[in-house]
Amino acid sequence: MKTSQEDKLNILMIGQPNIGKSVMFNNLTGLNISVANYVGTTVEFTAGEMKLGEHRANLIDVPGTYTLEINNEAERVAVEMLQGRISSKKISHCHEEGGVQDFKIDERPDGVISMIDAHNLESSLYLFFQVMEYQIPTIVVLNRMDLIKDRGEKIDVELLSKRLGVPVIPTVAIDKAGIDVVKEALTQMLFTGKTEKKTSDASAVSHEYREELWKKAEAITLEVKTKPETPRKSTREIWGERLVRPWPGLPLAGIILMIVFGIVVGFGMSLRRYLLLPLFRNIIIPGISQVIEGFVPQGFILEVLIGEYGIFVKGLEWPFTLVLPYVISFYLALSLMEDCGYLPRLGALLDGLLNKLGLPGSSMVPLLLGYGCGIPAIMATRQLSSQKERLTVATMVCFGIPCVAQTGAFTSLLAERSIIGLLMIFIFSFFVVFFAGMVVFKILPGNRPHTILEIPELLLPRGEVIVSKVWSKVKNYISEGALPMMAIVGVAAVFYESGIMERIGEFFSPLVVGWLGLPAEASVPLILGILRRELTVVPLVDMDLTMLQLFTAAVVGLLYVPCVAILATLAREFNLKITALILLFTSTFAFLIGGVVMRIGSLFL
Numbered sequence: 001m002k003t004s005q006e007d008k009l010n011i012l013m014i015g016q017p018n019i020g021k022s023v024m025f026n027n028l029t030g031l032n033i034s035v036a037n038y039v040g041t042t043v044e045f046t047a048g049e050m051k052l053g054e055h056r057a058n059l060i061d062v063p064g065t066y067t068l069e070i071n072n073e074a075e076r077v078a079v080e081m082l083q084g085r086i087s088s089k090k091i092s093h094c095h096e097e098g099g100v101q102d103f104k105i106d107e108r109p110d111g112v113i114s115m116i117d118a119h120n121l122e123s124s125l126y127l128f129f130q131v132m133e134y135q136i137p138t139i140v141v142l143n144r145m146d147l148i149k150d151r152g153e154k155i156d157v158e159l160l161s162k163r164l165g166v167p168v169i170p171t172v173a174i175d176k177a178g179i180d181v182v183k184e185a186l187t188q189m190l191f192t193g194k195t196e197k198k199t200s201d202a203s204a205v206s207h208e209y210r211e212e213l214w215k216k217a218e219a220i221t222l223e224v225k226t227k228p229e230t231p232r233k234s235t236r237e238i239w240g241e242r243l244v245r246p247w248p249g250l251p252l253a254g255i256i257l258m259i260v261f262g263i264v265v266g267f268g269m270s271l272r273r274y275l276l277l278p279l280f281r282n283i284i285i286p287g288i289s290q291v292i293e294g295f296v297p298q299g300f301i302l303e304v305l306i307g308e309y310g311i312f313v314k315g316l317e318w319p320f321t322l323v324l325p326y327v328i329s330f331y332l333a334l335s336l337m338e339d340c341g342y343l344p345r346l347g348a349l350l351d352g353l354l355n356k357l358g359l360p361g362s363s364m365v366p367l368l369l370g371y372g373c374g375i376p377a378i379m380a381t382r383q384l385s386s387q388k389e390r391l392t393v394a395t396m397v398c399f400g401i402p403c404v405a406q407t408g409a410f411t412s413l414l415a416e417r418s419i420i421g422l423l424m425i426f427i428f429s430f431f432v433v434f435f436a437g438m439v440v441f442k443i444l445p446g447n448r449p450h451t452i453l454e455i456p457e458l459l460l461p462r463g464e465v466i467v468s469k470v471w472s473k474v475k476n477y478i479s480e481g482a483l484p485m486m487a488i489v490g491v492a493a494v495f496y497e498s499g500i501m502e503r504i505g506e507f508f509s510p511l512v513v514g515w516l517g518l519p520a521e522a523s524v525p526l527i528l529g530i531l532r533r534e535l536t537v538v539p540l541v542d543m544d545l546t547m548l549q550l551f552t553a554a555v556v557g558l559l560y561v562p563c564v565a566i567l568a569t570l571a572r573e574f575n576l577k578i579t580a581l582i583l584l585f586t587s588t589f590a591f592l593i594g595g596v597v598m599r600i601g602s603l604f605l
């Protein structure tokens with residue numbers, strides 16, 4: 001085995017989507033990768049190190065797949081992984097200290113953890129049989145045993161193990177139950193058992209063959225599973241079903257979304273007003289300013305550091321008091337919806353609407369992720385089954401879905417002046433996204449493939465998961481959002497103090513002043529916005545704008561180009577031509593529609 005960690009063995013964890021692989025991965029490696037209650041959380045392979053007694057091994061969390069028949073990108077890479085033909089770039093290797101490193105696996109893995117969902121035994125077994133064809137030493141982890149108990153069902157684990165011919169370990173990953181036994185079984189398989197690898201390229205996927213596998217899975221399920229005499233449904237299951245039916249699902253969805261909006265805006269605003277703003281304005285910024293004044297003489301440098309637009313004034317105020325409160329409130333709301341399994345239910349409810357665009361309900365997840373950040377959203381489109389769907393959803397995300405930082409900026413900009421204005425921006429965004437999706441889907445060649453929407457269990461959200469998710473997003477925002485924003489403000493401060501900003505303003509003034517009706521200084525955010533999306537909006541907070549100007553600027557900011565990081569993701573996931581087209585169309589439409597909004601608005605306001 002040639003790996004970058006020469007002496008370590010590589011173990012793949014393979015199973016269906018949303019059955020707890022990533023929770024198990026975190027338990028086994030002590031790392032903290034993202035977990036969510038919907039299909040397709042893991043779109044990249046993640047590798048981490050696992051201690052097995054005195055040995056160490058690499059564990060690789062493979063994104064969930066239903067089969068190994070290469071129906072989509074995730075399945076293709078899973079197969080390449082089993083065959084040991086994967087390029088290093090696709091795997092992010094996490095360390096306990098944090099950080100990600102390139103990792104390489106160019107031979108067949110040494111072992112497989114085939115994760116099986118106790119709750120969905122039959123279809124899990126189908127995948128298991130396909131994994132077994134690669135003839136790699138395998139153990140089965142039978143997860144979500146708690147859900148079986150809820151229903152009053154039983155699984156004969158010993159008999160299952162006998163039928164499958166490999167060790168089967170029952171677990172409840174979220175309660176860390178069974179983890180030690182999994183480690184023990186792995187140690188046995190890898191270090192005391194025979195790990196000889198036979199070569200095999202399993203690709204026998206004829207129709208008859210698949211039928212045969214299904215029959216086998218069904219027969220074993222019938223044999224090992226006992227159902228209670230009077231099948232009972234848990235309250236969770238009953239509500240899980242109610243929420244996807246139009247009645248009472250739709251009205252409840254309305255209420256839930258209002259609550260979410262309330263949490264994001266209300267909680268975020270209170271955090272800003274009562275905690276972060278006073279903290280930064282009255283304590284942190286004056287404190288830093290005092291220290292800097294102590295040893296930097298009056299002049300250009302002092303102005304860049306602590307002048308009106310200085311690095312330690314706006315450079316702290318914008319990221320930490322304008323955006324951070326909403327990063328916290330948004331991820332709190334999203335994590336709650338994610339963890340309890342509500343997101344895909346929303347997808348199912350809106351399936352009809354999405355179908356009108358030609359999109360499956362499952363595209364709801366990448367679209368909603370886009371409200372956090374466009375990058376994971378574009379990556380999550382990998383789960384969609386055709387290039388046409390992927391591109392449609394990616395375009396929708398780029399065109400009109402504000403990222404969380406931008407939402408924070410919009411809220412700070414508009415909510416205090418007019419909640420209706422803020423709501424209108426979101427409704428407007430919704431229409432733009434819908435329209436962009438419809439047009440792109442029409443233009444692109446290809447048919448609508450048939451897809452099935454997977455609805456996960458409705459689960460009670462757990463406090464510690466929510467806290468750890470929000471915390472990891474906040475850490476991520478500080479290192480990848482706030483610090484770069486400070487640096488950009490620093491550069492802008494140099495331009496501002498040296499008078500270059502004014503000249504840039506003059507240059508763009510026909511467009512910004514003449515067409516959009518904004519003051520000349522508003523061209524600055526448009527330039528900064530290419531670097532970070534929220535910067536199209538944030539600087540406007542400190543300008544003295546009318547309501548119509550605010551709204552126009554917000555519309556331009558919303559439709560304006562995606563930030564550089566998203567452009568890079570687009571280029572990587574699709575290609576340069578598509579990236580360039582998206583860049584061209586977003587910027588053209590932003591100015592075009594911004595001007596039109598201003599003209600129509602001035603008729604009324």
Ligand SMILES: Nc1nc2c(ncn2[C@@H]2O[C@H](COP(=O)(O)OP(=O)(O)OP(=O)(O)O)[C@@H](O)[C@H]2O)c(=O)[nH]1
Nearest residue numbers: 018019020021022023036037040041042064172173
């Ligand atoms: N009831 C119950 N829920 C579990 C268990 N293990 C995980 N979960 C929940 O199942 C959901 C999915 O967990 P993940 O670890 O993200 O699933 P995954 O298999 O990695 O999913 P993909 O990355 O989409 O393939 C989360 O909400 C978990 O909290 C378990 O043993 N019992």
Ligand SMILES: [Mg+2]
Nearest residue numbers: 021022041042
């Ligand atoms: Mg996962």
